[in-house]
Amino acid sequence: MTIRELAYHLKDICHYYGNTKVLDIDELKIKKRSITALIGPNGSGKSTLLKLLAFAQKPTQGQILYKGRKEYPFSSGIRSKITLLTQKPYLLKRTIFENIAYGLKIRKDTDNLEKRVKEALLNVGLDYEKFENRKWHELSGGEAQRVAMAARLILKPEVLLLDEPVASVDTKSAKLIRRASLNARQELGTTLVIASHDLQWLYSISDRQISMFKGQLFSTGIENIITQPFEKQNSKTHIKRLDDGQIIKLPPPAPKTCNAIIRKKKVFIGLEQQEESASLNQLYGQIASMLFEKKTGLIMTTVTVHDTSFVLRLNPDEITNLELHPGKKVILKFDIHDIEWI
């Protein structure tokens, strides 16, 4: 990626809330006009990263370059160009028209305001005549989210950051918000960064998936994190006990690490158990979901082992050969030496 192609370049970012480190990113590059998916459990740092990308906060350490330039909150290079839609957006205590026109009014860009508000509302499936004079409290959750989306799209942003945009809205609103965000990329060339738990949507639209865990990034997409507690079995092996009695064997932890990761490319699937080996993990599980990954043509498969989920990528032939389908009982296999500590 050349500098010209980059929307963002984050270097050596560390961010703290009080004494707690919430983000630790060595480097992150986001290409212009791309769709980047942020995946990770609650508390993994997705929202904080989006706030930093929106320049709503300054990182405690490190620098964020936007289009090759170091930018800060309120600097003219980013104002009105980067916008963020949160899961529960705040609507100003004004009419819907005033809410949508706010961003344009503060930058004194009020030509054809009515027409532009009308278009923005239409873009999210809301009727201008019906909604323009409504007050902020006269909307359902889904309508409020769509109004908030319209208030951002009217700015024609270069970057649209979406933090769980469809997590608490009805199906119709979710569909319209998804469509509007894709329209922004197609019509305006907007760069999208989306944090969501809706993996099906993310895998179908994103150019790149980044998974997050405890403030760290895994640029290879969603990975399998094995969390504490662990027990020391002997000098060469630690174990994690699952509630159903199965155990995961791990190598001894590296200094200053507390969680382990087994990358999805190192996890294999089978239907029959292999001969026991000190270094091989074999876990009985059930296929929970299978998602088609548009970009790679592979199937992102999630296997639940008791209450822990593992993901792996399978090619369609493998699925046909093993006759895999959601609900099928399978055995996951991975070598202890492929487990890394983070």
Place this chain on the structure above:
Amino acid sequence: MDFIVAGFIKAIELLISGDSSTWTAIFATLKVSTCSMVLSIGAGLPCGFLLGYFDFRGKKALRTFVDTMLALPTVFIGLAVYAFISHQGPLGEFNLLFTLTGIAIGQTILALPIVTAITASTIENIDHDLKLTLVTLGAGKRNIITTCLWEVRYGILAAAVTAYGRVLTEVGISMMVGGNIKYHTRTITTAIALETNKGLFANGIALGLVLIFIAFIVNLSLSFLRKQ
């Protein structure tokens, strides 16, 4: 009971006939209370915003001080202002004792902590997402301050109304600093106190009615503004 009814009838007569002593007290009250409200809102609103919006060292102590000032007795403020503006006091040369300006200064001191404390509480209770929303819609620092104030406009109006109610009904400052001079510094509340002492209930009731009427008009205007 008869004297109360008679008092009401007489009160209405006094107001309609344009009794000069009654009306000068009404005008004096409106003058000083308006002046003190303008000053206390002018100073209290920015102070309350700073106190509520920003985190700084000593904020808690300052907040405790402002909250303590809420309970300041009017006679104490009267005494303090008297001490400062009397001829022997540091501001004696300005001849403010027994003037409406003197009363307005005292009432400003009374209203200032009310406006400051309620504004600060209102600002503190602003939704955390508001600032983030404004920043991500391209708002600058000044836009954020003005929009935040506009978002909590009802809370600020409540602060102003509470302070106005306190200023309008206080007696201690007006009596001590103003001296209750007829046609000059006599306000509605000092007049009520005097007339009642003299046994002239009708005059007292007339002025009391005016006080209630003013409070009613202020609240009516507020609820009209809310609807807008």
